[in-house]
Every structure is written in C-alpha cells, then in structure tokens.
Amino acid sequence: xxxxxxxxxxxGNFTALNNLNLNISTGTVFGFVGPNGAGKSTTxxxxxxxxxxxxxxxxxxxxxxxxxxKEVRKLIGYMPDFFGVYDHFKTVEYLDFYGASYGIPRxxxxxVIPQLLELVNLxxxxxxxxxxLSRGMKQRLCLARSLIHDPELLILDEPASGLDPRARIxxxxxxxxxxxxxxxxxxxxxxxxxxxxxxxxxGVIENGVLVSQGKVSDIQNQLSSNRxxxxxxxxxxxxxxxxLRDEKFVAKVEADEKGLQVHFSGEDKDQFELLxxxxxxGHKIVSYSEAEADLEDVFLAITKGA
Ligand SMILES: Nc1ncnc2c1ncn2[C@@H]1O[C@H](COP(=O)(O)OP(=O)(O)OP(=O)(O)O)[C@@H](O)[C@H]1O
Numbered sequence: 001x002x003x004x005x006x007x008x009x010x011x012g013n014f015t016a017l018n019n020l021n022l023n024i025s026t027g028t029v030f031g032f033v034g035p036n037g038a039g040k041s042t043t044x045x046x047x048x049x050x051x052x053x054x055x056x057x058x059x060x061x062x063x064x065x066x067x068x069x070k071e072v073r074k075l076i077g078y079m080p081d082f083f084g085v086y087d088h089f090k091t092v093e094y095l096d097f098y099g100a101s102y103g104i105p106r107x108x109x110x111x112v113i114p115q116l117l118e119l120v121n122l123x124x125x126x127x128x129x130x131x132x133l134s135r136g137m138k139q140r141l142c143l144a145r146s147l148i149h150d151p152e153l154l155i156l157d158e159p160a161s162g163l164d165p166r167a168r169i170x171x172x173x174x175x176x177x178x179x180x181x182x183x184x185x186x187x188x189x190x191x192x193x194x195x196x197x198x199x200x201x202x203g204v205i206e207n208g209v210l211v212s213q214g215k216v217s218d219i220q221n222q223l224s225s226n227r228x229x230x231x232x233x234x235x236x237x238x239x240x241x242x243x244l245r246d247e248k249f250v251a252k253v254e255a256d257e258k259g260l261q262v263h264f265s266g267e268d269k270d271q272f273e274l275l276x277x278x279x280x281x282g283h284k285i286v287s288y289s290e291a292e293a294d295l296e297d298v299f300l301a302i303t304k305g306a
Contacts, residue, residue, distance in 0.1 A: 001024055001025060001026045001061060001152070001184045002023065002186065004020055004058045004059075007019070007043070007055075007057065007058055008055045009046065009051070009053050009054050016208050017039045017043060017053070020039070020043065020209065022210055022213065028184055029184075029187070029198060031188075031189065031192075031199035031202040032189075032205065033189055033204050033205070034204060034205035035190055038205045040188040041080075044188060047065060047072075047076070047078075048076060048078040048080075048155055049066075063075070074151070075152050075153055076152075076155055077146030077153070078155045079142050079143055079156045088129070090128060091126050091128055092113060094130055095145060096109055104148065117144065119147070120144045121170065121174075122144065135163065136164070136166075139159060139160075139163060140170070140171070140174065143156070143159060151183075152183065154178065154185045156185065156188070158189055175198055187199065201213070201215055202215075202219060204219070211302055227263075227290050228264070229261070229262040230260070230262075230289050230290070231259055231260045231262060232287045232288075233284060234284035234285075235284060237260065244274075247274060249265045249274070250274075251264070
C-alpha cells in the first residue's frame, strides 16, 4: 500500500529525511515511532501529498504522490498532528462540510455521518458546537473527518497525543475497529509502548533514517544480545559478583536488595553454561531469570537520542 524509496526531504540546508526506505503492506497496522524531530510528520505530510520531497519516491496504492495527488487523496484519510477545527460548526455540520468538499452527495452524507459519529462515540454530541468538545472528542471528530470518504489507508499523525489515559484507550478501541474493517493504518507516536499493543508492525525512525522495521517481538529479539539476568544468591554475593565479572559474555554486574543483575551478551546455551558453572562452584542460587526487555528500553537502545 505504501512504498517509499530513497526519500529525502531538505528544509534549506537541513536534511529532515535522509534516503528513507519503507514499505507497508495492505491491511497492516503500522506504528511509526521515533523521537521528536525524527521526521515522522514530514514523511506523513509527503504521503498525504501536502509536502513535496526533495528527491526519491513515495507511492500510495501504486500512485506516485507527486504525480497523482488526486488519486492518492482518494485513497487516504489523513489526520495531522496539529489540526484546526471550525469552531462555529456543530459536530454534524462539520462532518457534512468535509463530506461535501469531498464531493459526497447529500443523501450519502446523511447516511454516512451518523455511522461515523457512532464509530467515534460522538452520536450524543452531534448538535454540540465543536468548540464545546473536549480535546479527546475533537481528536475523535478529526478521525471521523479523515474517514468521511471511506479511504483504504489512514495516516494518523500522533492521534493520541495530549489525551488522558481514558481517552487514549477510547482512541485505541476505535483503531482496533478500523483494523477489523480492513483499513491499512499508519500511526505515529514518539512513545513505543503506547503503540506496541495495537500495531502489527513498527518502524523506528531517527534523524530521517529508518533504523529498524519489523514485528514488535522481532525488534525486541534484536536486542536479546543485551539481556539482563536476575540472579538471587543466598550467601557470598561478593564472591559470586567477582567470579561473574571474569566470565565471558558478562559486560557488567550490579547488585541491589533483590539480587544481582548481570548484563549478558551470550545466547541461551551460554546462559546455561554460566548457570551450571555457578552451581558447580557451590553458589546457592535461589532464583535465576531473564528480565523481559522493556519496550521503553528497546526504543532507547534502537535510537541513539541524538
Ligand atoms: N517547515 C520546516 N522548516 C524547517 N525545518 C523543519 C520544518 N518542518 C520540520 N522541520 C524539521 O525537520 C525535522 C523533522 O521534523 P518532523 O516534524 O517531521 O519530526 P517528527 O518526527 O514528526 O517530530 P515530532 O514527534 O516532534 O512531531 C525536525 O528537526 C524539524 O525541526
């Protein structure tokens, strides 16, 4: 559905996208993650035909965005990170206005708008003025707006930003429903854990370059070379620490009241050998476990925080 090849965007001398390559297949919910200023909005604006790339190619549904913007716009629903809503409209009039600007006939709009309001849980707000809605409601209205022409692909730039936890959960539920409706969704965030549970795949961008792409679990596994082993030892902790520090694959050993944390770069068989050795040397091991890679750690490990 989306094919990006060697996409570069320069703002003056500043390179915001640097030969970016990215593919998203039809039906995928794709999380686009990266720290502030990484280039997420720039990429999404180019896909939404609102910004021209400096060089490279971006295609949506096989259409090159710069050559066939009209075809691309029919295929996509775009929700920008900052959006204005026309405050003097009532909710239903607002959607009607956008429906009309997409050329949707009035009788169709009369059918579609109540369905969209239902989808985004705003049916009871249909006659409220837009400026009286909460931030979360406005975000959901904006999502409804991006769906008015029943696009195949949704490009959502940080749709959950600034929302409280309940509003975020509501947004997540709506996205799940859109996925079951068969939409392809590209959604950005600078918070990996926020996206992880609702996406099929993630791509991590930093300094305008895609640094990682795959299933969340695959990306976690890429980091398995940096595991942390939690070991609880009954007595002679100091002796165990000294011994561990001399072991192959052990980068660092720390201790707290819970036990030892061993930073380990070996594989499963090396872990097994380490444990066997500790036991053979008479250490009284109470428990031995591998810490789950935290998604926040994954994100920090992939991005360098430049
Ligand atoms: N119009 C512009 N002129 C100059 N520089 C720009 C412009 N728009 C964006 N940039 C710069 O390009 C880089 C990428 O910006 P972009 O908004 O795409 O990042 P982002 O990943 O969406 O960040 P955020 O998470 O903060 O929204 C940033 O360094 C930004 O300052």
